[in-house]
Amino acid sequence: MTMTEQRPTTVIGKALLRKEDPALLTGEAQYTSDLKIPGALHLAVLRSPYAHARITRVDVSGAAAMPGVVAAYSGKDLQSMWAAPMPCAWPVTKDMKNPAHHPIAVDKVCYVGDGVAAVLATSDAAARDALEAIQVDYAPLPAVVDLEHALADTTVIHESLGTNVSYTWPLLIEEKPGQVDEAMRSATYVVKQRYVQQRLIPMAMEPRAVAAVPQPFGGDITLYSATQVPHILKVMTAITVGIPEHQVRVVAPAVGGGFGSKLNVYAEELLCTALARRHGCPVRWVEERTENAQATIHGRGQIQDVELAADAQGKFVAMRVRLIGDMGAYLQLVTPGVPLLGAFLYAGVYDLPKAFDFSCTSVFTTMTPTDAYRGAGRPEATYAIERTVDVLARKMGLDPAELRRRNYIRRAQFPYTAFSGLTYDSGDHEAAAAKALALVDYDGVRARQKTQNVKGAAKRIGVGMTSYFEMCGLAPSRVLASLNYGAGGWEAATVRVLPTNKVQVVTGTSPHGQGHETAWSQIAAEKLGVAVEDVDVLHSDTAIAPLGLDTYGSRSLPVGGVAIAGACDKVIDKARRIAAHQLECSADDLDFAGGTFSVKGSPDKQMPLAAIAFAAFTAHNLPDGLEPNLEAQYTYDPPNFSWPFGTHACVVEVDVETGQVQVLKYVAVDDCGVQINPLIVEGQVHGGVVQGLAQALYEEAVYDSDGNLKTSNLAEYLVPAACDVPPITTAHTVTPSPTNQLGVKGVGEAGTIGAASTVINAVVDALAGLGVVDVPMPASPQTVWNAIRGAQGGAR
Amino acid sequence: MATGRIKVSITVNGAATSGEVEARTLLVHYIREHLGLTGTNVGCDTSSCGACTVHLDGEAAKSCTILAAQADGGSVTTIEGLAKGGEMHPMQKAFMENHGLQCGYCTPGMVMAAIGLLNENPKPTEEEVRVGLEGNLCRCTGYHNIVKSVLAAAGTK
Numbered sequence: 001m002t003m004t005e006q007r008p009t010t011v012i013g014k015a016l017l018r019k020e021d022p023a024l025l026t027g028e029a030q031y032t033s034d035l036k037i038p039g040a041l042h043l044a045v046l047r048s049p050y051a052h053a054r055i056t057r058v059d060v061s062g063a064a065a066m067p068g069v070v071a072a073y074s075g076k077d078l079q080s081m082w083a084a085p086m087p088c089a090w091p092v093t094k095d096m097k098n099p100a101h102h103p104i105a106v107d108k109v110c111y112v113g114d115g116v117a118a119v120l121a122t123s124d125a126a127a128r129d130a131l132e133a134i135q136v137d138y139a140p141l142p143a144v145v146d147l148e149h150a151l152a153d154t155t156v157i158h159e160s161l162g163t164n165v166s167y168t169w170p171l172l173i174e175e176k177p178g179q180v181d182e183a184m185r186s187a188t189y190v191v192k193q194r195y196v197q198q199r200l201i202p203m204a205m206e207p208r209a210v211a212a213v214p215q216p217f218g219g220d221i222t223l224y225s226a227t228q229v230p231h232i233l234k235v236m237t238a239i240t241v242g243i244p245e246h247q248v249r250v251v252a253p254a255v256g257g258g259f260g261s262k263l264n265v266y267a268e269e270l271l272c273t274a275l276a277r278r279h280g281c282p283v284r285w286v287e288e289r290t291e292n293a294q295a296t297i298h299g300r301g302q303i304q305d306v307e308l309a310a311d312a313q314g315k316f317v318a319m320r321v322r323l324i325g326d327m328g329a330y331l332q333l334v335t336p337g338v339p340l341l342g343a344f345l346y347a348g349v350y351d352l353p354k355a356f357d358f359s360c361t362s363v364f365t366t367m368t369p370t371d372a373y374r375g376a377g378r379p380e381a382t383y384a385i386e387r388t389v390d391v392l393a394r395k396m397g398l399d400p401a402e403l404r405r406r407n408y409i410r411r412a413q414f415p416y417t418a419f420s421g422l423t424y425d426s427g428d429h430e431a432a433a434a435k436a437l438a439l440v441d442y443d444g445v446r447a448r449q450k451t452q453n454v455k456g457a458a459k460r461i462g463v464g465m466t467s468y469f470e471m472c473g474l475a476p477s478r479v480l481a482s483l484n485y486g487a488g489g490w491e492a493a494t495v496r497v498l499p500t501n502k503v504q505v506v507t508g509t510s511p512h513g514q515g516h517e518t519a520w521s522q523i524a525a526e527k528l529g530v531a532v533e534d535v536d537v538l539h540s541d542t543a544i545a546p547l548g549l550d551t552y553g554s555r556s557l558p559v560g561g562v563a564i565a566g567a568c569d570k571v572i573d574k575a576r577r578i579a580a581h582q583l584e585c586s587a588d589d590l591d592f593a594g595g596t597f598s599v600k601g602s603p604d605k606q607m608p609l610a611a612i613a614f615a616a617f618t619a620h621n622l623p624d625g626l627e628p629n630l631e632a633q634y635t636y637d638p639p640n641f642s643w644p645f646g647t648h649a650c651v652v653e654v655d656v657e658t659g660q661v662q663v664l665k666y667v668a669v670d671d672c673g674v675q676i677n678p679l680i681v682e683g684q685v686h687g688g689v690v691q692g693l694a695q696a697l698y699e700e701a702v703y704d705s706d707g708n709l710k711t712s713n714l715a716e717y718l719v720p721a722a723c724d725v726p727p728i729t730t731a732h733t734v735t736p737s738p739t740n741q742l743g744v745k746g747v748g749e750a751g752t753i754g755a756a757s758t759v760i761n762a763v764v765d766a767l768a769g770l771g772v773v774d775v776p777m778p779a780s781p782q783t784v785w786n787a788i789r790g791a792q793g794g795a796r
Numbered sequence: 797m798a799t800g801r802i803k804v805s806i807t808v809n810g811a812a813t814s815g816e817v818e819a820r821t822l823l824v825h826y827i828r829e830h831l832g833l834t835g836t837n838v839g840c841d842t843s844s845c846g847a848c849t850v851h852l853d854g855e856a857a858k859s860c861t862i863l864a865a866q867a868d869g870g871s872v873t874t875i876e877g878l879a880k881g882g883e884m885h886p887m888q889k890a891f892m893e894n895h896g897l898q899c900g901y902c903t904p905g906m907v908m909a910a911i912g913l914l915n916e917n918p919k920p921t922e923e924e925v926r927v928g929l930e931g932n933l934c935r936c937t938g939y940h941n942i943v944k945s946v947l948a949a950a951g952t953k
Contacts, residue, residue, distance in 0.1 A: 021892040024900030025884060027835015027875040031901065034834035125818070205839045205847060205901040205935050256837070256901025257935050289840040513899030513936050679895045683937060687898065690938030714844035714933065722926040722939040751938075 011526040012742070015679040018518045020511075029254040032209035032226045033286045040211065040282035041070055043272055044127035046117040046134050047294060048109035051145070051366040051707020052157065053138035055108055055116060062133035063119050068126030070279070072119045072134065075104035081274045083242025086330070087265050089232075089486035090337035096167040099158035099364070101330040103267035103274075109138070110157055110329035111368050112709055113294025115267055120275060120283060143366045143707030147303055147324045150363040157329065157364045164364045166327050166336060171343055171358040173419050180357040183318030187309035191392045197302040197380045198777055199326065199701035201711070202373050203719050204512075206256020207287035208296060210269050212276035221277060222249045225269050228258040229550040230510055232333070232487070234542045236265040241274050248273075252540040255512035259691070260372035261296050262512065263552040264333045293712040298701055299373020301326030302339055304384045306346070309355075314396055314403050318355035321346050321384070325362035328369035335371045336362055337485065341471075341553075342377030344420045348385035349429050349467045349645060350407040354419045366707045372552060374691055375749045378471060379756060386466040386757035387764075387774070394768060399446075400761070401437060404467055405430065415738065422471075424643045425745075426735045428671070429467050436465065436647040436669040439729055445651050453769050458657055461664070462766025465649040466758040472746045473558035473642035490637040491555070492547035493563035495524060495571050497630040499617035501610035503528060503535045505567075508548015509560035510540045514748065515680040516556060522676050523561055523742070527568035528609060529595025547635065554644070554746035557676065562740040563636035569741075570632030578615055578630075579607040581623040642737050642745040646670035648689070648754035652762040656770070659785030661697055661763055663726045668754065671733040673745035681747050682730050688751020689728050694720050695752075696759035700778050718778075767791070804868040808833070809877030817864050824848045826864035827874055835875040835904050839933070846932030849905035849912075850874050856912025858905075858931070875904035878911075887911050887949045896945030898936035906932045910946045919950055 023029040060072035086101040104115045117134045121127035142155045150164045157164055184190055211224040227233050230250040238245035268285045276283040305322040325339040339360045393400040408429040409416050416424045445463040453460045477488035494506035505524050509516055521535035538544050572592055579597040580587040583605055590597045598606035619628035650666040668685050675681045698718040702710045711717035736743030763775050771791040775784055805814040815830045827833050839847035848860045851873040878885035887907050897903040913928040925946045
């Protein structure tokens with residue numbers, strides 16, 4: 001079933017308050033560190049103070065003798081416990097280099113924060129105290145913190161690989177051979193820019209936490225973890241620790257944000273599991289913030305060289321992109337795939353011919369491993385094209401909004417087959433842009449600039465915009481196969497109508513702030529005609545929801561939500577057979593609306609779902625061959641990605657004397673297709689925008705030349721506070737996705753994808769009259785001040 | 797290193813509590829580990845995030861920056877102490893009604909800080925709310941709906 005126009009609904013589309021909130025607001029919700037686990041030992045991990053060093057000696061005997069300490073281990077002591085190295089599930093090329101990575105380092109450390117020893121004690125304090133009694137001798141080696149330096153292989157981090165290059169992934173798409181080269185030589189306009197996507201630290205407010213609870217005699221083990229991916233973690237724990245998979249249960253209790261940082265399989269999860277089995281008692285670990293900054297994945301970390309060629313009217317004719325990706329010290333779960341998730345989005349929302357030359361070379365460095373962080377590859381790509389469009393517009397003397405209009409894929413072109421072969425499901429960029437520009441008063445700002453941005457002005461204003469596609473709904477399994485991803489992209493759901501007509505929805509998605517319990521209830525209530533309060537959503541426990549691929553990449557609704565709708569359809573089909581049997585009519589003669597089946601033409605002959613649920617339970621009078629109980633399981637593998645889109649715009653004021661940027665107004669017009677719950681959609685946009693804005697203005701993981709992370713806590717790493725960010729004006733257009741029955745597209749990453757280039761475009765726009773062409777991120781006062789000074793040599 | 801143990805007596809959510817703790821025990825650890833009240837969260841180790849905000853003798857305070865010993869004889873309110881007779885506090889209701897939370901981890905501290913803010917300034921402007929909550933970080937909401945919640949609780953919006 002597909003959808004091109006929005007159908008009337010009763011529950012879908014309502015801004016219902018969240019079911020999740022009372023427990024979260026009263027302290028009743030249990031995060032992993034809140035769980036009361038009698039008899040648990042506490043794990044602490046000693047971490048390397050060196051970015052790159054050989055380990056010449058580890059002596060844990062001093063720690064083992066400390067009060068409360070039960071055991072202390074070096075990496076060598078634990079080496080034999082692992083059935084397989086730490087997993088990377090995305091070998092992007094056949095010859096990708098992937099160094100062996102163990103939960104505790106054995107011979108050398110490769111980043112500050114790499115684990116070198118582990119202690120188990122009867123309290124967290126005792127375990128951490130004991131770390132100080134461990135002696136480690138290091139033979140320091142040169143740090144590698146610069147990507148081009150890494151590429152030069154002057155210091156090879158993983159010697160057995162012979163190089164710091166993990167892989168090179170090319171994608172050349174041309175109608176005629178040599179087309180891109182030819183365009184770069186002869187097109188009327190060619191612009192060439194370099195952008196640096198600085199490293200970011202996800203900084204979910206809840207640090208990671210783990211508790212492994214074994215049954216020493218039964219053999220089973222339950223792993224509680226602050227994770228986005230309990231299902232993936234279950235498989236990977238079984239493989240890595242060497243436990244039969246059916247004996248591993250993973251539970252994600254309340255999880256305090258993820259943003260990709262909890263989409264992983266971490267050393268501490270494996271350590272707690274393995275040590276709990278070894279010691280026959282529960283083992284738990286709670287991350288400190290400094291550990292979180294050092295030993296939980298970072299995001300971004302790319303150098304982008306972008307060339308865009310256009311004809312005399314500004315119509316794009318070819319594009320070339322060269323990336324260097326910063327993998328960090330090791331490959332985590334999907335590290336190598338992150339830059340490639342953006343590969344298909346470098347042409348953004350524009351009608352680019354088949355003239356695209358992309359290549360990504362990714363290198364190891366002696367820094368914390370990178371991996372997926374909100375948007376994962378797509379904010380980077382969007383930033384590159386949207387900044388470059390502005391640079392081209394300025395070169396042409398054209399308004400950036402007009403240049404975008406000349407290149408947008410038009411509404412009538414959807415479904416649109418892109419240069420890459422991917423099909424964009426639906427869109428209307430001109431409408432979204434028109435709405436955003438009106439809300440930000442684009443023409444008004446342009447008029448104000450004429451009087452304000454004059455020679456000698458202390459404060460200049462600028463306006464910037466971004467039109468984006470968020471390729472999400474990860475993902476069609478066959479497409480993932482073509483990208484060498486190690487798993488599928490389906491999602492599973494079970495819908496169960498209990499004898500009293502209450503509904504259980506079992507989902508494979510695993511929320512950590514997204515409000516799935518509310519939104520999924522709305523889907524089931526809409527489909528089944530029951531009250532939202534009568535639906536309970538079960539999730540995040542592999543014993544309760546055994547099938548699933550979890551929550552990341554804005555996939556939960558367009559894959560998991562659609563799976564729930566599909567399971568409801570199967571329940572309705574079964575209910576229809578029971579109703580037909582009991583009403584003595586043909587199943588085809590029944591209408592289903594508002595939770596009741598009625599016979600066409602005889603509306604007084606009806607049977608409500610409540611009666612059918614009870615009949616299915618008693619099984620006294622069911623059609624021959626029909627199984628008792630009203631329950632169905634459905635697994636949905638999407639036929640396409642989904643393509644949310646929109647336009648963001650903002651106005652900034654830049655203090656030319658100090659370089660201080662103030663965002664005066666931020667407008668986000670997002671089209672995520674049909675909205676299940678507009679309140680939740682709006683919240684996702686707000687949070688996403690601020691994360692993107694924070695990349696543009698505030699955040700950066702700063703390493704010194706010795707590989708020390710200088711921003712390893714929340715006093716040094718600038719996560720913005722309320723006073724650092726503006727209110728956000730949100731608006732929407734609604735263009736249903738034609739690829740799924742709900743018409744939904746997803747919204748988790750849209751805000752982040754749109755925001756960074758919007759802000760920087762506005763900053764550069766404010767300073768364009770001073771000759772500034774680009775301002776690197778984060779646009780701190782000093783960086784902006786330097787850009788002004790560099791551009792115009794004091795001629796203000 | 798482990799240090800000496802001391803006795804503390806603290807009224808928490810109206811009930812007398814006491815315990816013998818290591819002298820270095822922070823108030824937040826006393827609340828979470830000794831009393832088992834885990835609604836108060838720990839989000840950082842630099843007193844930056846405010847997730848651990850409680851009320852000490854009527855004022856919002858970060859319980860990770862106070863030793864349990866310093867709170868000896870004092871009165872503490874945690875997030876668990878706000879709801880009365882099964883009814884959430886107006887600030888909790890305002891957060892729910894305005895979608896002022898997502899993952900919920902910063903929320904107990906944010907709610908306690910917001911109540912403290914209104915105690916000092918019952919009718920704040922939007923700007924005053926933003927500045928007043930500077931010590932509490934949220935990674936999910938972008939603050940927009942948190943500010944809206946506090947203004948709603950104040951009756952100024």
